[in-house]
Amino acid sequence: MSLKRYILRRLVEMAIIFWIIQTVLFFLFHLAPGDPLSRMVDPGMTHEEEMALIEQLGLHEPLGTQYLYFLGNFFRGRFGISFHYGQPVARIIAQRLPNTILLFTTAVILSALAGTWLGKLISWRKENRVDKLVTTGALVCHTLFLPWIAMLLLWFGAFKLGWFPVNGMISPELWVLPRTTILEKAVDITWHMVLPMATLFLIHFGSYLLIMRSSMLDTLTEDYIFTARAKGLPEKIIRDRHAAPNARLPVVTSVGLSLAFSINGGALTETVFSWPGIGRELVFAVSNNDYPLALGCFLLIAVVVLTANLVVDILYGYLDPRIRY
Numbered sequence: 001m002s003l004k005r006y007i008l009r010r011l012v013e014m015a016i017i018f019w020i021i022q023t024v025l026f027f028l029f030h031l032a033p034g035d036p037l038s039r040m041v042d043p044g045m046t047h048e049e050e051m052a053l054i055e056q057l058g059l060h061e062p063l064g065t066q067y068l069y070f071l072g073n074f075f076r077g078r079f080g081i082s083f084h085y086g087q088p089v090a091r092i093i094a095q096r097l098p099n100t101i102l103l104f105t106t107a108v109i110l111s112a113l114a115g116t117w118l119g120k121l122i123s124w125r126k127e128n129r130v131d132k133l134v135t136t137g138a139l140v141c142h143t144l145f146l147p148w149i150a151m152l153l154l155w156f157g158a159f160k161l162g163w164f165p166v167n168g169m170i171s172p173e174l175w176v177l178p179r180t181t182i183l184e185k186a187v188d189i190t191w192h193m194v195l196p197m198a199t200l201f202l203i204h205f206g207s208y209l210l211i212m213r214s215s216m217l218d219t220l221t222e223d224y225i226f227t228a229r230a231k232g233l234p235e236k237i238i239r240d241r242h243a244a245p246n247a248r249l250p251v252v253t254s255v256g257l258s259l260a261f262s263i264n265g266g267a268l269t270e271t272v273f274s275w276p277g278i279g280r281e282l283v284f285a286v287s288n289n290d291y292p293l294a295l296g297c298f299l300l301i302a303v304v305v306l307t308a309n310l311v312v313d314i315l316y317g318y319l320d321p322r323i324r325y
Contacts, residue, residue, distance in 0.1 A: 089296035
């Protein structure tokens, strides 16, 4: 099968899976307990005003009709109006998504680079004290309870030492000044990113290190490694140019999926640090029965995860010439 036919087949499969996800999410949200109107209706409204609001939101139609309207609007690029904000869902997501991408992509990439590099080094000297110490530390990081480590870093770095801000993404008093430069704004955002990024780094770092170490140990038993040693190649060349490129394949999959799933903003991380991203909006939307906003966030996650799986599969073919489609 050619690569083009493989991609076309996968795109068809992705479209079917996405439609199923759309359908399941739509009916789950509308059948869930809770009434979004209870949070929107002013006690001083008349019955006629309440009915007008219901009709404006399209909630007076049967559920099947609402579903058809939902599909039609989705394919026209209309994702509905948030019940809480009274703004288009697409606009809210567009405002929050860059914040999530900035934080989580930076954390995942840094942890992947550090974990891959260190995993490569310790696998070459397995079973010594350094290997055992680093592997134990990676296992601890991998099993950390995210809210606990987030609150611990928040308490120590923000409350105890006072080095970092408690919450948010920016310092409003700095950004309202007309003479604030772009560099000062960038430094301010970075300063706010340190604690949430450190939390995510610790959580992901151990996973990437363990994957790389395990993959390297398997690769070192391959015949071409013994052949390279028989040729008298230096150990560093064998490790970096022969073993490491093949051992990185499982890490590529893990990084790709981590980036995809992190698009939901890591609801816990963003909630603890009050980071204005998709994850916090998702938690808020579900808690307040804001169906359009919650659906928009979940469908965004679905699109990114499906796309990431396809990209990783295609990337595998370029990284490993033995893979054919």
